[in-house]
Amino acid sequence: MIRILCVCGNGMGTSTILKLNIKKICDKHQIEAEEESCAFGEAIGYLQNTDLVLTTPEWAGMLPPSNAVIATTKNLISLDCVEEALLKAIKENFPNELKQD
Amino acid sequence: MNAQQLLDLFLKQIFGQPFILIGIIVLIGHLAMKQGISKALTGAIKASVGVIVMGMGAGALIGNFNKLITSIQTSTGINGAGLNTYPTMMAGYQKMDSVLGDGTGVSWGIYTMLIAFVINLILVALRKWTKIRAVYLTGNVMIVQTGITTYLVWKFLGTGMIGTVIIAGIIMALYWGIFATLLIKPTNIITGADFTVAHQQMFVSYLAYKIAPKLGDPKDDIEQKKMPSYLNILQDNIIATALVMFISIAIIFLAIGASNIDWLRSAEGLNQKGLTNNLVFLLWITITLTANIFVLLAGVRLFVGEIMLSFKGISEKLLPGAVAGVDCAATFAFAPKSVVLGFLFGTVGQVIGLLGLIVFKSPIFLIPGFIPLFFDNATIAVFANKFGGWKAAAMICTINGIIQIFGSMLAISMTGLTWWQGSADYATVWVVIIAILKAIGSWFGIPVGA
Numbered sequence: 001m002i003r004i005l006c007v008c009g010n011g012m013g014t015s016t017i018l019k020l021n022i023k024k025i026c027d028k029h030q031i032e033a034e035e036e037s038c039a040f041g042e043a044i045g046y047l048q049n050t051d052l053v054l055t056t057p058e059w060a061g062m063l064p065p066s067n068a069v070i071a072t073t074k075n076l077i078s079l080d081c082v083e084e085a086l087l088k089a090i091k092e093n094f095p096n097e098l099k100q101d
Numbered sequence: 102m103n104a105q106q107l108l109d110l111f112l113k114q115i116f117g118q119p120f121i122l123i124g125i126i127v128l129i130g131h132l133a134m135k136q137g138i139s140k141a142l143t144g145a146i147k148a149s150v151g152v153i154v155m156g157m158g159a160g161a162l163i164g165n166f167n168k169l170i171t172s173i174q175t176s177t178g179i180n181g182a183g184l185n186t187y188p189t190m191m192a193g194y195q196k197m198d199s200v201l202g203d204g205t206g207v208s209w210g211i212y213t214m215l216i217a218f219v220i221n222l223i224l225v226a227l228r229k230w231t232k233i234r235a236v237y238l239t240g241n242v243m244i245v246q247t248g249i250t251t252y253l254v255w256k257f258l259g260t261g262m263i264g265t266v267i268i269a270g271i272i273m274a275l276y277w278g279i280f281a282t283l284l285i286k287p288t289n290i291i292t293g294a295d296f297t298v299a300h301q302q303m304f305v306s307y308l309a310y311k312i313a314p315k316l317g318d319p320k321d322d323i324e325q326k327k328m329p330s331y332l333n334i335l336q337d338n339i340i341a342t343a344l345v346m347f348i349s350i351a352i353i354f355l356a357i358g359a360s361n362i363d364w365l366r367s368a369e370g371l372n373q374k375g376l377t378n379n380l381v382f383l384l385w386i387t388i389t390l391t392a393n394i395f396v397l398l399a400g401v402r403l404f405v406g407e408i409m410l411s412f413k414g415i416s417e418k419l420l421p422g423a424v425a426g427v428d429c430a431a432t433f434a435f436a437p438k439s440v441v442l443g444f445l446f447g448t449v450g451q452v453i454g455l456l457g458l459i460v461f462k463s464p465i466f467l468i469p470g471f472i473p474l475f476f477d478n479a480t481i482a483v484f485a486n487k488f489g490g491w492k493a494a495a496m497i498c499t500i501n502g503i504i505q506i507f508g509s510m511l512a513i514s515m516t517g518l519t520w521w522q523g524s525a526d527y528a529t530v531w532v533v534i535i536a537i538l539k540a541i542g543s544w545f546g547i548p549v550g551a
Contacts, residue, residue, distance in 0.1 A: 010338045010476075012241045012398065013428020016406045020413060037406065039398075041339035056434035058333060077431045078294045 001032040002090065002097050005046050005068070007055040008076065011039025018054060018076045025083045030099045031090065052089055054082065069093045119207035123404055124149040126215070130411025144407040151403025152207070158397030159191035163520075165390060168370045169353060170519055173466065175364070176357040182513050184505070184523030185470030186245045186301070187397050192520040193252030200550060209255070209262055210248035216270030217247055217277070218412060224278045225423045235281035235426040236416045237299040240405040242428070246301065247273055249522060253535060256516070256550040257542035272534065280526070281426040283307045291487050292435050299426025302477040302525035305504075306429075306484045309497050313489025316497070321490025323438045332441045335475075336433070338398075341444075342471040343391045349468045350386050354379065394471075429480040436483040439494060443482025444475050446495045450502015458506065465510055473505060473523035481525060501525055508532050515539055
């Protein structure tokens with residue numbers, strides 16, 4: 001199972017939509033995941049228990065160092081952009097989580 | 102159990118208690134979206150906890166803030182008021198609760214939100230005639246706006262629950278639908294994605310989109326220029342809130358003088374007698390108020406995600422062609438430098454506005470808040486920069502900052518609250534709406550509520 005963290009500035013609007021979209025994408029590809037969303041300022045508290053972070057390039061550059069894989073896309077609202085970034089990151093870092101059929 | 106007790110159980114203890122009401126709505130929403138009973142229950146309980154946490158944060162924030170306002174009042178005779186979104190909603194609810202009983206405000210507000218969402222969907226379903234194509238999905242903003250509208254309608258029209266909820270729901274749905282639809286085209290040009298901004302500066306953003314080309318050249322795009330990267334940290338909500346608080350409270354300290362600062366330290370004030378050093382005390386207030394806001398937002402976050410899941414699902418199922426209206430921050434990644442530019446020049450504008458209040462000897466002084474200062478000016482700058490370059494964005498945000506101060510003052514002079522929403526639309530469009538509600542109220546000779 002992958003623990004995915006969605007980060008945006010205020011941890012309210014964008015990251016919530018992102019969380020809902022990631023859930024949809026994971027269901028579609030049968031990826032077992034746990035989604036969480038938070039504000040940038042709170043991210044440090046979540047990072048320890050996170051495998052994969054999804055955020056914009058700006059926030060990614062300012063995240064504190066951690067073991068989590070960081071995937072970025074400018075368009076956190078678009079299902080297609082998020083799907084592309086998410087699947088690429090999972091393929092490269094967590095290939096076992098992808099159920100090939 | 103007799104009929105009276107049964108009525109009391111349902112109306113007051115179940116459908117009048119926000120924490121249960123939210124839980125029920127989330128439960129139904131999740132079940133309708135076929136989430137399964139365990140996920141539905143988890144969501145419902147989290148949402149219930151969120152409502153209580155939000156109340157804790159708001160209660161502490163309003164309590165602490167009132168002490169600051171009292172100290173300004175006793176030292177200068179000027180009434181103080183804060184500009185921030187969530188506390189304004191809670192302040193309105195407190196007024197309603199003081200007349201109608203505990204929990205009434207939030208419950209009515211939640212009903213308004215549901216009605217407004219349904220009317221929004223209907224307006225979009227009839228888009229052939231209404232031209233409204235956007236469904237407003239920004240849950241965190243919907244909660245605040247429906248709350249404030251509920252209070253305004255109740256205050257000025259003196260209506261009962263059903264009247265208040267329906268009138269407020271119609272006003273809300275029209276505001277959401279019309280202005281979010283206006284922004285579909287410019288948002289699409291900026292992001293290339295199929296969504297629109299559904300927030301609380303939609304009217305002014307639209308004006309910026311129309312006016313910016315006349316004020317500057319879109320080729321002067323700030324996104325193509327270099328900007329020091331440390332400015333990015335201003336986008337961190339906790340840091341920026343603390344910064345705005347620190348500056349505001351430092352100014353208040355200078356204005357109220359030593360004896361009033363001592364009163365603030367006393368048990369009657371904030372009860373921090375041990376902190377005799379003024380700078381340490383200033384830091385304590387800054388960090389405490391920031392923490393209060395953080396708790397409030399943490400509560401909102403707990404239930405907003407759950408509600409948005411339902412709203413988004415329902416809208417996608419019923420109206421597949423509709424354009425989703427989402428948080429203004431969704432545009433920020435496409436124009437990160439405009440965001441910082443807008444925040445800086447909006448601050449300049451608000452400072453000019455505050456100086457204006459002093460020069461014109463205004464009986465009310467305002468204390469800026471991070472949400473209206475940052476999110477509004479950032480969003481307006483994203484639109485202004487795209488269609489008129491950075492000079493147009495700087496000019497428009499400065500003017501918007503001034504308008505936010507003076508418009509909010511007008512709103513406060515009509516509502517009499519110690520808080521106002523403070524956003525760009527709430528200093529323009531909503532001042533007009535309040536004036537209309539007030540005029541209708543006095544036309545019919547309705548006594549103004551608390």
